[in-house]
Amino acid sequence: MKSKGSRKKKLHKAPNIYDVARHARVSVFTVSVVVNKNGNVSPTLRRRVEAAVQKLNYRPNLLARGLVKHETHTIGIVVRDIVNPFFPLLVRGVEDAAQKAGYSVLLCNSDDQREKEEQYLELLLSKRVDGILLNKAPGNLSLSLRRLLADSKVPVVLMMRTSSDLKADAVVTDDEKGAFEAVSHLARVGHRLIALVSGPLSVSNGKARWRGFRKALEAGDLQYERDLVIEGDYHIDSGYRAGLSLLPRRPDAVFVANYLMTVGLMKAADEMGLRCPEDFGLASFDDYPWLSCFRPRLTTVELPKYEIGATAVQILLERISGKRSRRALVKLMPELHVRESCGFMLRQRDSKEDSLACQEKPYAASTAPEFQ
């Protein structure tokens, strides 16, 4: 208890609006008008207030302002794990867009656990954030939390994953199309027996990537073989285990639903002495700057991570200001980056058609709205 009291005393030192008013010999109202620039004050008074603000090093207490105005200019973002390389660029897109609009961002990591997710959502509501960006963990929210969200009227925008029990705006990517293009590319390169390490089928984008895989096989007249499909959980370990069980069956190529599982699968391949793309072709979701310099250079489906974050903030701000009433479902387009892991360049070299050297070509322009 002692330390609490001394802490209180210390913090009392920050000058408040009353100190400024006393120092400038004006009313609190006059100080407020000068600081918030929202009224007419005579130049003499304005100068006196400004001098006092400078002298006392006064900064408005945004906490108090938030309480009065019912606006904290803070939004919360709940992601699975900022360490998953998918999220930093998305979070950066969020923070940049928020900062430009005068908002700060509270970062929460749910680890894809519903319990942690619910704790964070409760906390964000208690902290009176103006809005929430949510990369939903698998499973439904509890009834009481759904009620709490509805009562609070705090808008939620879902990112990457939709959820049947949350009727909120959402920014997703066209993952089915991305998977379809990647697997069709593997088929075009000449791979017949194509395996899949899928994401969790309990989340919307895990299922969408699986559907894209399946449809590409149909379109290419290839067989869907159940024992060449393994459901992973987007983590390195599950990719490693999938590699250990898939690769001995010697598929021509593997499509992996995210980058971390690809890392695991490549580790398994390395332990088995299998080389990519000589022994098996590979394409994967997610693209990163370093993938174009480490061997094998991976053929990937890139998702516009920064734009996902920035678009989600834009929609959230429209909700906060009351400008949006219709539910938004924004679907951003992925891009296929053809490099060497798919075996395309290998085949080109074999058939001595070096003139057709591979180019990274986007197959679809991003439909992201323009920012700035």
Next chain:
Amino acid sequence: MKSRTSRKKKLHKASNIYDVARHARVSVFTVSGVVNNNGNVSAKLRRRVEAAVQKLNYRPNLLARGLVMRQTHTIGIVVRDIVNPFFPLLVRGAEDAAQKAGYSVLLCNSDDQRQKEEQYLELLLSKRVDGILLNKAPGDLSSSLRNLLAESKVSVVSLMRTSPHLKGDAVITEDEKGAFEAVSHWARVGHRRIALVSGPSSVSNGKARWRGFRKALEAGGLQYEQDLVIEGASIGGAGRTGAHHRRRCRLRF
């Protein structure tokens, strides 16, 4: 202006402690005692309060509590750029430790620009954070901001980089030793001419890594060749956008 007022009306709907007190027919003080678990309340009253809390789906307003207690249970972290693969794990370490202690983390990206850094620090102080974790941009803070920080008594812990003007606590790594070990390893393997792409010499750890490199050359009896040493600029740079980042993704090697 219209939308503003409608928003206010909407948000007023969140039930507050007075609603709970009215509903449970007790005093606000009793509700506070039950919700904060810090007083003796009879079992009967407690049940009534708990029922009202449940019924109204009441959650304490941490904003109001923060204002009264002068503790927001929020800390700010200012890093150069969360996209730099160095930072996600560091930020996760901070968030995990903060969360365990009941604190939330406001994330800020300074892009290693002093101006952005100062804006964020001012903002964090205005939001009355309880403390700040700072990966300092090169250069000194303005004297007015230093005064502001000193008067606010908000503690700042420096991460990775120290700064002569920040006399607070710091958590850094032994970078000189790390660089010394790596370069000594090259020397042991038999390399004679070793080049360095250094960090910015204007920050403490950029300088420390350079010192480690230099000392390892000396220890190995190797020549320090000026034209094999290049100072790297930080990539963060002004005006980064998603498009800019994607261009970087397409760099071919």
